[in-house]
Amino acid sequence: MKLCLVVDDSKVIRKVARRILEELNFEIEEAVDGQDALDACDRNLPDVVLLDWNMPVMDGLEFLKAIRAKDGIEQPVVVFCTTENDMSHIRTAIEAGANEYIMKPFDREIIEAKFTQVGLI
Amino acid sequence: MKNQDFEFLAGLLKDKSGLMLTPDKVYLLESRLTPLARKRGLDTLDALVMKLRTSRDDSLIKDVTEAMTTNESFFFRDNTPFDIFKNHVLPAMEKARTTKRLRIWCAAASTGQEPYSLAILLKEQWAKWQNWNIEIVGTDICTQVLEKAKAGAYSQFEVQRGLPIQMLIKYFKQEGDVWRINDDIKNMVKYRPFNLLDSFGMLGSFDVIYCRNVLIYFDQPTKKDVLERMSNTLAKDGTLFLGAAETVLGITDTLRPVRGQRGMYVPSGGNAEELMGLK
Numbered sequence: 003m004k005l006c007l008v009v010d011d012s013k014v015i016r017k018v019a020r021r022i023l024e025e026l027n028f029e030i031e032e033a034v035d036g037q038d039a040l041d042a043c044d045r046n047l048p049d050v051v052l053l054d055w056n057m058p059v060m061d062g063l064e065f066l067k068a069i070r071a072k073d074g075i076e077q078p079v080v081v082f083c084t085t086e087n088d089m090s091h092i093r094t095a096i097e098a099g100a101n102e103y104i105m106k107p108f109d110r111e112i113i114e115a116k117f118t119q120v121g122l123i
Numbered sequence: 124m125k126n127q128d129f130e131f132l133a134g135l136l137k138d139k140s141g142l143m144l145t146p147d148k149v150y151l152l153e154s155r156l157t158p159l160a161r162k163r164g165l166d167t168l169d170a171l172v173m174k175l176r177t178s179r180d181d182s183l184i185k186d187v188t189e190a191m192t193t194n195e196s197f198f199f200r201d202n203t204p205f206d207i208f209k210n211h212v213l214p215a216m217e218k219a220r221t222t223k224r225l226r227i228w229c230a231a232a233s234t235g236q237e238p239y240s241l242a243i244l245l246k247e248q249w250a251k252w253q254n255w256n257i258e259i260v261g262t263d264i265c266t267q268v269l270e271k272a273k274a275g276a277y278s279q280f281e282v283q284r285g286l287p288i289q290m291l292i293k294y295f296k297q298e299g300d301v302w303r304i305n306d307d308i309k310n311m312v313k314y315r316p317f318n319l320l321d322s323f324g325m326l327g328s329f330d331v332i333y334c335r336n337v338l339i340y341f342d343q344p345t346k347k348d349v350l351e352r353m354s355n356t357l358a359k360d361g362t363l364f365l366g367a368a369e370t371v372l373g374i375t376d377t378l379r380p381v382r383g384q385r386g387m388y389v390p391s392g393g394n395a396e397e398l399m400g401l402k
């Protein structure tokens with residue numbers, strides 16, 4: 003079973019994502035911001051991170067840059083999942099090393115399509 | 124709905140578009156035609172049926188036919204038929220077509236995602252193809268979906284089903300809520316209304332045909348007729364792609380599946396496997 007770290011400051015979003023991803027056979031861990039996510043990665047490196055952008059403490063982009071800067075780890079696939087839906091945010095995310103990008107609102111179909119594209123399903 | 128009204132509508136639709144409706148689909152008639160009746164200033168579906176029975180209103184018949192089509196589509200649907208196109212069909216055609224001419228037909232193009240997916244794959248290796256004469260023809264019975272296809276404008280939801288983000292960045296522009304496909308991709312596809320029940324004569328012959336997720340709506344004799352006429356318009360070393368729930372098996376032996384390649388069919392006589400390095 004693949005491990006997916008769901009990073010979002012909204013409990014509701016984490017719950018929805020968890021339900022969809024569990025149905026797709028992922029094991030789920032949750033984090034509430036970028037720093038929390040980095041800590042989670044230190045404890046237990048996930049296969050994939052589903053990553054919100056705007057969060058307190060440390061935002062998604064900062065998390066992405068921090069994790070991509072780490073040497074000697076198996077880099078997880080990172081899929082942004084955010085309400086930021088303009089081209090400049092998308093470009094910024096991809097240039098910083100995101101593998102895919104989901105614009106909220108999302109549903110099961112979009113998650114499944116995007117996770118298939120990056121080869122996780 | 125009265126039984127004889129159902130029979131009447133089912134007969135009309137079968138005749139006009141090949142759509143086969145079984146009595147368990149009455150709800151579909153009701154949910155799709157009631158709004159149309161209202162739009163036409165008719166109070167009920169019964170009134171619409173009455174109008175259809177008593178007058179030969181071609182524009183009403185057309186609206187009814189179009190309203191009953193199912194137009195769902197998405198970019199790179201099912202992936203495999205597009206992987207095969209990229210990895211096997213294109214390299215084979217590159218070698219085989221010394222005329223540098225390639226004709227591709229999307230026979231149920233709907234809102235354009237399928238022909239545009241193929242155009243994008245060609246664009247991704249444009250150095251190879253820029254001196255070629257490549258035609259991608261997208262046809263559909265439903266003029267309304269073709270308008271959308273021509274506009275090449277998709278919602279946020281639509282561009283997230285099947286389209287990799289890199290391709291969204293490369294080939295689309297954002298216009299408010301809408302994502303519009305770039306002109307150089309748009310200009311690679313020509314759309315025109317066409318009913319698969321009509322003669323293919325005017326279309327010419329094709330190297331590749333995508334006819335996906337439309338035969339499922341037809342009965343067996345109609346499937347056979349369409350497939351056999353398609354095999355006549357397909358080059359001897361051409362390829363036909365059908366939808367995941369469709370096949371030629373048990374319907375016609377003018378075409379055969381290619382082993383191990385889901386959704387891929389070739390003329391029965393040919394040696395596609397050898398040409399395409401699939402042995």
Ligand SMILES: C[S@@+](CC[C@H](N)C(=O)[O-])C[C@H]1O[C@@H](n2cnc3c(N)ncnc32)[C@H](O)[C@@H]1O
Nearest residue numbers: 140192194196231233264265318319335336337
């Ligand atoms: C479900 S869509 C398939 C779209 C695309 N090929 C795909 O697989 O994603 C089916 C399309 O077939 C079209 N169609 C139905 N009957 C047809 C006919 N007799 N001739 C041409 N197109 C037809 C419908 O209008 C509809 O847009």
